[in-house]
Amino acid sequence: MNIKKMNLIRIFFLTLFCSSAQGHHVLGRPSYSLNEDSTTPPSMQVEVQVGEYYITYMVFPAFPSPNQPGRVNLYASRIDNGEPFQGQVIFKVRDNNWLNKREEVLGIQAVDDNVFRQGFEFQEAGNYIIRAEFESDSESYQIDFPLRIGDASVFGPIGVTVSLIALLLITVNLLQRKKLINAKISPKYRYKDKSL
Numbered sequence: 001m002n003i004k005k006m007n008l009i010r011i012f013f014l015t016l017f018c019s020s021a022q023g024h025h026v027l028g029r030p031s032y033s034l035n036e037d038s039t040t041p042p043s044m045q046v047e048v049q050v051g052e053y054y055i056t057y058m059v060f061p062a063f064p065s066p067n068q069p070g071r072v073n074l075y076a077s078r079i080d081n082g083e084p085f086q087g088q089v090i091f092k093v094r095d096n097n098w099l100n101k102r103e104e105v106l107g108i109q110a111v112d113d114n115v116f117r118q119g120f121e122f123q124e125a126g127n128y129i130i131r132a133e134f135e136s137d138s139e140s141y142q143i144d145f146p147l148r149i150g151d152a153s154v155f156g157p158i159g160v161t162v163s164l165i166a167l168l169l170i171t172v173n174l175l176q177r178k179k180l181i182n183a184k185i186s187p188k189y190r191y192k193d194k195s196l
Contacts, residue, residue: 050141054079057132057145064149066125074116074132074143084114089134091118096127096146103131125150 045058056075064070076085091106109116122128128147133140 044145044147046145048143049079050143051139052078052080052136053085053141055132055143057143059145059147064122064147066122066150069119069121071120072118072130072132074118075114076116076134077114084111085134085136086111087134087136089116089118089132091116092131092133093120093147094129094131096129106130122149 045056047054047056049055053076058073060071060073061068072091074089076089077083078085088108088110090108092103093106094101094103106120107118109118116132120130126149128149129144130147132143135141
């Protein structure tokens with residue numbers, strides 16, 4: 001056999017074993033399970049240690065808006081052996097203000113592939129607190145985390161407080177200036193014409 005035929009046979013076998021790359025998986029997930037927020041980063045990812053558990057929670061999409069569905073993913077695993085929590089988690093929500101302490105239950109979720117997933121959809125923009133509660137070994141666990149829906153308002157509680165203090169300082173300054181001007185032009189300081 002001559003060298004040209006050997007090279008052709010090699011090329012033929014190489015092309016048989018080298019198949020074209022198929023874009024079926026992205027980041028280890030099948031492409032048919034992707035949706036619009038699968039590739040977006042979470043708006044928040046927090047890792048905390050609570051009692052005997054190591055908790056990680058994430059909020060999707062990156063910038064939740066009113067009337068837009070979102071979700072919370074919560075992972076809970078034991079600190080001592082890394083075993084994931086296998087019970088149920090209750091998700092609750094309330095407004096993040098001092099006056100409103102009323103909570104609403106978003107849902108009760110069972111574990112799904114070591115993750116607790118809770119969907120949400122808020123009609124109004126604002127600041128909310130989401131609470132995740134579960135019980136393990138007769139001990140209750142509660143994890144609170146903030147959630148911002150929509151654009152941040154220009155005047156929050158801090159903005160209102162700063163504005164009121166600035167208004168108070170300006171008012172005091174104007175009153176003191178007026179008092180000083182009135183004191184300077186009082187009769188005891190007025191120029192008296194001696195030619196009369």
